[in-house]
Amino acid sequence: MRKVTTTSAIALMAGASTVALAGPAMADNHEASVSVLHAVPGLTVDVYVNGEETVPDFEPGTLTDPLTLPEGSYDIAVYADGDDPESAEPAISAEGVEVPGGANVTLAAHLAEDGTPMLSAFANDTSMLDAGQARLTVRHAAAAPAVDVRAGGSPVVEGLTNPGEQVLDLEAAMVSADVVLAGTEEVVLGPADLDLMEGTNTIVYAWGSAEDGTLDLAVQTIDGLHGDPGGVPSGQGGLAGAGPVMAILLMAGAAGAVLAGSRLVRREAA
Numbered sequence: 001m002r003k004v005t006t007t008s009a010i011a012l013m014a015g016a017s018t019v020a021l022a023g024p025a026m027a028d029n030h031e032a033s034v035s036v037l038h039a040v041p042g043l044t045v046d047v048y049v050n051g052e053e054t055v056p057d058f059e060p061g062t063l064t065d066p067l068t069l070p071e072g073s074y075d076i077a078v079y080a081d082g083d084d085p086e087s088a089e090p091a092i093s094a095e096g097v098e099v100p101g102g103a104n105v106t107l108a109a110h111l112a113e114d115g116t117p118m119l120s121a122f123a124n125d126t127s128m129l130d131a132g133q134a135r136l137t138v139r140h141a142a143a144a145p146a147v148d149v150r151a152g153g154s155p156v157v158e159g160l161t162n163p164g165e166q167v168l169d170l171e172a173a174m175v176s177a178d179v180v181l182a183g184t185e186e187v188v189l190g191p192a193d194l195d196l197m198e199g200t201n202t203i204v205y206a207w208g209s210a211e212d213g214t215l216d217l218a219v220q221t222i223d224g225l226h227g228d229p230g231g232v233p234s235g236q237g238g239l240a241g242a243g244p245v246m247a248i249l250l251m252a253g254a255a256g257a258v259l260a261g262s263r264l265v266r267r268e269a270a
Helices: 007-020 243-247 249-258
Strands: 002-005 031-038 045-049 052-058 067-070 072-080 092-099 104-111 117-123 133-143 147-151 154-160 165-171 173-181 187-196 201-209 216-223 234-237 265-268
Touching (some): 104 133, 104 201, 133 187, 154 165, 187 201
Parallel strands (some): 133 201
Antiparallel strands (some): 031 067, 072 092, 173 187, 201 216
8 A cells, every 4th residue: 555645636726625625705704605505426535623433434425514613723634444544554644724714615536538536625605595496516536538418408507527517597497308418419417307496505515426336316306596695605515414524624625735834645555
């Protein structure tokens, strides 16, 4: 077993994390709303926060409910499920991570296009919508080439690449969506029925691996985007709620990227 310091991953995350963590402000600028998507197939992990096991048995395909985190500094270590922190090296670790206030963020642990595990920080658009409108956000987080996203058989997002996203404001409606390889009719995901409700941001993630046949969809909904603009939008995990599990890869993604001196490491088989 050898440990590889992922300097390139830190550099890559620097831009994404800084943008995401400066996302739409919340009512309390001393807190952040954070959700986490575990989208690395075949890897179940235990998460330790400040030396204590916080999230045991965190499984692929889990999208957490949002957690309101106070701004502050955290040490994060992510171990393969069942590993003993006294003797094992963490799969990912980040020390002295500053959690900024005023952010609404989803952190996704997923595969790059070439299948390499990576972390992406996405700022969730919580701006208010007009009456009768809904927001659709599509995010490419899969080991797959560029894709088109279709609604009712017609492309609404074209040439989306990993780890890109596209945001659309639409009339609220029930739509049938699928994902095809860019410029083709070859369906790789779906169709799936999406209820784009008024005043919500429905966020769809394509994740997994095309080569390994593990492609799947995860859906997150943020509501409260109409009415009183002083209200605090809430996020709802579309797969599984896990209470305070958001403390997990938030810092693993933002750590070395945002703070000088943070450490992000990845374990590989020899």
